[in-house]
Amino acid sequence: MTTTLRPSGPSKQGADGARERAYDVCDNGRPVGAVVIATDPAFGAAAGVLRSLRIDASQRRRGRGTIAVLAAEEVLRGWGCVQVRVEIPADDEGAQRLAAALGYTERSRNMVKSLPQAPPELPGGLVARPLSDDEFRQWETTAVTAYAQDWIDRGVPADQALRKSEADHARLLPDGPASQGVRLHVLLHDGEAVGHIWVARHEKTPGEWTGWVYDVEVREEFRGRGYGRALMLEAEGMALAAGVDRLGLHVFAANTPALRLYESLGYETTNHNLAKPL
Numbered sequence: 001m002t003t004t005l006r007p008s009g010p011s012k013q014g015a016d017g018a019r020e021r022a023y024d025v026c027d028n029g030r031p032v033g034a035v036v037i038a039t040d041p042a043f044g045a046a047a048g049v050l051r052s053l054r055i056d057a058s059q060r061r062r063g064r065g066t067i068a069v070l071a072a073e074e075v076l077r078g079w080g081c082v083q084v085r086v087e088i089p090a091d092d093e094g095a096q097r098l099a100a101a102l103g104y105t106e107r108s109r110n111m112v113k114s115l116p117q118a119p120p121e122l123p124g125g126l127v128a129r130p131l132s133d134d135e136f137r138q139w140e141t142t143a144v145t146a147y148a149q150d151w152i153d154r155g156v157p158a159d160q161a162l163r164k165s166e167a168d169h170a171r172l173l174p175d176g177p178a179s180q181g182v183r184l185h186v187l188l189h190d191g192e193a194v195g196h197i198w199v200a201r202h203e204k205t206p207g208e209w210t211g212w213v214y215d216v217e218v219r220e221e222f223r224g225r226g227y228g229r230a231l232m233l234e235a236e237g238m239a240l241a242a243g244v245d246r247l248g249l250h251v252f253a254a255n256t257p258a259l260r261l262y263e264s265l266g267y268e269t270t271n272h273n274l275a276k277p278l
Helices: 064-078 093-101 133-152 158-172 227-241 256-264
Strands: 003-007 019-027 030-040 044-055 083-089 105-114 126-130 182-189 192-205 208-218 246-252 268-277
Touching (some): 019 064, 044 158, 126 227, 133 192, 182 227, 192 227, 227 246
Antiparallel strands (some): 019 030, 105 268, 126 182, 182 192
């Protein structure tokens, strides 16, 4: 058996500079599946993405998926990539096993919750309101750097992490707090700001909208008092006010306290995001 990759179309390059190409997975020259690889526009040209992998049902359990992934990684090395990531649905146990066997580790996961019809009430003594212009400017001065550092702490090269953080903030907040579909609230206890949350409408697929928690943080001196849970309850109300009944988020896998909080609030994992150095 000789399993190889054969280009099934030309190399494409988007307006953002990202490169993509599809390949047939071949057994002795005969197509038995397909794989699509790309560079990641969020992290830059040195970050690869395994966009999809398919092996025909009759050809599975023969090692072809393993060889296809290894061959795809070799192509990405040739493109100058130093790492590769892949997103795997939570219910695809076979793909998760394959990725683990090939040295991929979970970096983060996406989670989602179906919201109740009525917004939950905040605990007594807590209120929330939109950030003022001054509060937004103060938040913005540290938000880009802090988000980049989150990625750096998880093995992403500093230049890639900063690129992603800057690009995400520019894309999601083109008009600051006045950006369409964006809500930024501060949580107050007895009039003192204890944390903030950023929620926006997110088009998961064309025409399918959900709410998305882009940032949630409790000030360090107020942590461990239940304010994180209160902020997430406020996020539910913000999403319902925006006309959506599902709320999603991204959480780093090593952030065990956050994972436990989200699970206790009824969030379920939809996708695992894994990565591997090349």
